[in-house]
């Protein structure tokens with residue numbers, strides 16, 4: 021039986037970064053990555069942006085060139101899916117019964133797209149956006165598609181909508197809530213992006229429910245709860261992910277909506293860490309709320325912390341969250357987590373398409389959403405990390421750069 025000192029399950033952002041960081045930390049033990057996709061690690065954000073638009077080739081979104089992994093003595097076991105974990109024997113197993121032993125296991129398996137459960141959800145022409153293969157399948161069909169219905173007005177749905185408009189497709193976005201981005205952003209940002217998409221010709225429908233997907237073998241539309249039928253030759257479902265944690269939970273790990281980890285990303289199983297999208301942790305930038313964070317920052321920084329710990333320097337995960345999204349010519353950059361905000365300030369003019377929304381909780385800055393406003397994003401980070409207090413007037417005053425506020429000209 022093969023055995024690795026560190027075995028990483030998942031060859032996505034966090035798994036790849038964990039292996040890279042282990043070698044950077046001079047860890048000399050054996051390291052392997054098991055990934056159920058056949059490709060070597062690649063960046064996922066471009067899948068709903070420039071890769072989908074055909075503007076970036078796959079080679080340009082690979083996390084490292086293929087030769088890198090062998091050069092660092094990182095064994096790549098791609099196209100293999102771990103089905104179970106035996107925490108006592110320190111082994112993982114595949115469906116064919118093959119087993120691999122580990123000294124320490126890093127579970128970096130991300131999540132799989134949440135599927136619709138209604139009639140028609142299995143029809144041809146119904147897509148999700150998580151893996152390269154998902155996007156390749158969509159791109160291969162696009163020539164025969166005039167109209168696309170996107171179910172879900174979150175980041176992935178909206179980014180896909182922007183790309184599809186650029187490609188000349190008619191697009192309908194179907195969102196169950198009364199605003200887009202409802203789960204992740206405040207109302208101003210939602211209304212701004214809603215208006216932008218409408219201005220670009222997207223038919224944005226809010227507060228709608230999906231009854232079924234229609235078609236005979238291939239999808240031909242979406243039947244809404246109110247009886248309206250939206251014709252579409254392609255349906256994209258972007259309604260979140262289900263964390264890929266079943267093998268760990270079956271092995272006895274604590275968890276539910278994610279696998280529970282402590283500040284060092286340790287699960288309740290001995291010698292088993294979990295990182296990235298699947299790891300439910302108490303995030304100090306959300307007041308200690310237990311949550312999963314789905315972002316490249318979270319994946320990379322958790323990976324870095326675990327790699328350091330394994331290499332001998334026990335390191336807690338404590339990084340200010342950041343995120344970005346590109347839609348049309350808009351670059352949204354977010355720092356901090358706005359969950360639980362009780363007040364906010366709009367800095368700048370949304371009509372000028374360059375502004376920031378600053379979120380406050382008990383008077384302290386907890387997050388910023390910056391649209392075409394990189395300066396605020398860069399300078400606002402200090403406000404979030406230090407949890408500083410300012411008046412709303414100070415924050416809204418665009419004549420005062422945020423760095424001057426954090427430099428101490430205002431009271432804390």
Ligand SMILES: Cc1cc2nc3c(=O)[nH]c(=O)nc-3n(C[C@H](O)[C@H](O)[C@H](O)COP(=O)(O)OP(=O)(O)OC[C@H]3O[C@@H](n4cnc5c(N)ncnc54)[C@H](O)[C@@H]3O)c2cc1C
Pocket residue numbers: 029030031032033034035054055056057064065066067068100101102103128129130131149150151176264267295296297298313314315316317319342343344345346
């Ligand atoms: C289309 C899209 C756009 C995004 N855009 C942004 C963005 O703009 N900015 C941002 O910050 N974040 C973005 N994200 C989120 C970001 O990509 C994720 O947060 C990040 O990929 C999480 O990394 P991860 O390692 O946890 O999971 P993943 O990158 O998903 O990697 C997990 C890997 O594990 C594999 N796996 C799962 N189960 C098993 C198993 N049992 N055995 C073996 N392998 C397994 C999976 O197939 C996958 O390859 C985007 C995500 C998507 C899908």
